[in-house]
Amino acid sequence: MRRRVVITGLGTVTPLGNSAPDTWEGICAGRSGIGRITKFDSTRFKTKIAGELKNFDPLNFVSKKELRHMDDFIIYALAAAEMAVADAGLVVGQGSGGANGDRVGVIIGSAIGGLATVENGTETILKEGPGRVSPFLIPAVLPNLGAGHVSIRFGAKGPIGCPVAACAAGTCAIGDAARIIREGDADVMIAGGAEAAITPLALGGFNAMRALSMNNDYPERASRPFDRDRDGFVISEGGGLVILEEMSRALDRGARIYAEVSGYGCTSDAFHMAAPPPGGEGAVRCMQAALRDAGMNPAHVDYINAHGTATVANDRYETEAIKTVFGEHAGTLAVSSTKSMTGHLLGAAGGIEAIIAAMALYEGLLPPTINLDHPDEQCDLDYVPHRPRKKNIQAALSNTFGFGGVNAVLALKKFEGTNG
Amino acid sequence: MKLEDRIIEIIMEQLNVTREECVSEASFINDLGADSLDLVELIMEMEETFDVTVSDDELEKVRTIQDVFDFLKRKGVKDTGI
Numbered sequence: 001m002r003r004r005v006v007i008t009g010l011g012t013v014t015p016l017g018n019s020a021p022d023t024w025e026g027i028c029a030g031r032s033g034i035g036r037i038t039k040f041d042s043t044r045f046k047t048k049i050a051g052e053l054k055n056f057d058p059l060n061f062v063s064k065k066e067l068r069h070m071d072d073f074i075i076y077a078l079a080a081a082e083m084a085v086a087d088a089g090l091v092v093g094q095g096s097g098g099a100n101g102d103r104v105g106v107i108i109g110s111a112i113g114g115l116a117t118v119e120n121g122t123e124t125i126l127k128e129g130p131g132r133v134s135p136f137l138i139p140a141v142l143p144n145l146g147a148g149h150v151s152i153r154f155g156a157k158g159p160i161g162c163p164v165a166a167c168a169a170g171t172c173a174i175g176d177a178a179r180i181i182r183e184g185d186a187d188v189m190i191a192g193g194a195e196a197a198i199t200p201l202a203l204g205g206f207n208a209m210r211a212l213s214m215n216n217d218y219p220e221r222a223s224r225p226f227d228r229d230r231d232g233f234v235i236s237e238g239g240g241l242v243i244l245e246e247m248s249r250a251l252d253r254g255a256r257i258y259a260e261v262s263g264y265g266c267t268s269d270a271f272h273m274a275a276p277p278p279g280g281e282g283a284v285r286c287m288q289a290a291l292r293d294a295g296m297n298p299a300h301v302d303y304i305n306a307h308g309t310a311t312v313a314n315d316r317y318e319t320e321a322i323k324t325v326f327g328e329h330a331g332t333l334a335v336s337s338t339k340s341m342t343g344h345l346l347g348a349a350g351g352i353e354a355i356i357a358a359m360a361l362y363e364g365l366l367p368p369t370i371n372l373d374h375p376d377e378q379c380d381l382d383y384v385p386h387r388p389r390k391k392n393i394q395a396a397l398s399n400t401f402g403f404g405g406v407n408a409v410l411a412l413k414k415f416e417g418t419n420g
Numbered sequence: 421m422k423l424e425d426r427i428i429e430i431i432m433e434q435l436n437v438t439r440e441e442c443v444s445e446a447s448f449i450n451d452l453g454a455d456s457l458d459l460v461e462l463i464m465e466m467e468e469t470f471d472v473t474v475s476d477d478e479l480e481k482v483r484t485i486q487d488v489f490d491f492l493k494r495k496g497v498k499d500t501g502i
Contacts (some may be wrong), residue, residue, distance in 0.1 A: 040425075065436040132468075135460040 009088025170350025263294025308337020
């Protein structure tokens with residue numbers, strides 16, 4: 001029988017809160033984490049809003065010296081990892097009860113890696129010359145150094161990786177990690193995504209693509225997935241990691257199990273670098289692949305945590321894709337975009353949304369889509385508007401789609417099983 | 421201020437170590453927790469502060485705090501006298 005994979009720990013830093021419980025509390029309250037940009041002077045940019053972390057003290061997670069040498073995305077990965085490992089009660093590399101370091105792996109995706117470090121380094125080289133470039137620049141920029149530093153800190157010597165898969169990276173990380181456990185190459189994986197791309201260059205680039213909301217006067221209402229007045233996504237930062245564990249190991253040690261990761265699908269649009277194909281056909285095949293992998297009947301899916309970026313194209317195509325996959329059932333299942341509250345964490349989005357979907361299963365609560373005042377007439381599913389809804393659910397999907405045409409979907413199940 | 425004190429202040433800041441740890445025979449790698457990249461960064465900071473240039477050959481010879489005292493003095497860096 002195939003090895004089964006469960007989630008036993010959650011760790012996250014998001015614009016809604018600096019832990020998984022605080023973030024979940026913000027989701028349940030239908031709160032927005034979006035505000036004016038404080039990290040740099042955004043006067044000259046069309047967009048002046050983002051989802052920044054609030055009151056996050058990096059020195060709770062790294063030393064002063066590490067702080068100087070690490071890009072923020074690495075610090076967010078370490079913060080999320082510390083909390084996820086503690087939440088799971090995971091001990092790596094200890095004798096009795098601990099997990100052998102060889103059997104623990106790390107996969108942390110990122111869309112862009114250390115962009116702020118690139119920008120600062122470019123300024124240094126132009127102003128002061130090549131001789132003043134820090135020897136710590138490259139290890140702060142490389143996207144896989146989130147995973148690298150987490151593996152160093154915890155002595156995780158198993159498989160390591162970093163899907164650089166744009167806005168699907170966090171989902172790809174969890175999907176790949178689950179497969180590694182299934183295949184028997186590891187028993188425990190620390191997986192998800194981290195991103196710190198609220199920078200002038202990213203803002204300028206996404207603005208040039210007309211991808212970002214410019215609703216600067218009402219930051220908390222700017223992220224409006226599926227609403228007729230949506231005008232793009234809101235860029236956010238943070239990290240979200242889960243501890244994945246082989247089921248029997250988790251049961252043997254009496255770990256708390258949030259949900260089972262029962263399936264993963266990944267497809268390519270092979271269509272356009274940024275636009276979705278007609279009908280969202282790549283997303284259709286991806287959801288179908290995740291359901292097939294999970295052996296899940298589409299009619300049993302109660303909830304989809306949508307990609308729901310609040311770009312005009314995404315929300316329509318995703319809605320159409322859900323209808324194609326689920327047929328009549330699309331009208332009864334619940335779909336929500338928690339990006340309405342968190343904003344879009346790019347490569348970290350999949351990590352955070354897997355946490356939210358797992359909590360929805362664990363707590364029996366459907367997260368809302370806030371700011372959905374006037375649904376787009378082509379967006380006509382049950383998006384759980386404004387307020388969360390109590391509902392005992394059994395199965396959920398978490399959708400993420402990225403530039404480059406990458407689609408990644410996780411299928412999660414409420415965990416009620418035992419060893420039998 | 422004595423040159424030695426200024427150097428030690430930079431080392432304390434860069435390597436996040438205490439004054440007590442900064443004895444002149446302390447090895448950057450073995451005693452002060454530095455790696456080779458820390459050492460490059462530290463010497464860059466010395467170049468900036470004291471307006472000197474350090475070659476890769478010189479950098480490779482730096483093992484201890486005393487080595488830094490010696491090569492900065494050799495390059496003519498003086499106490500500030502403040």
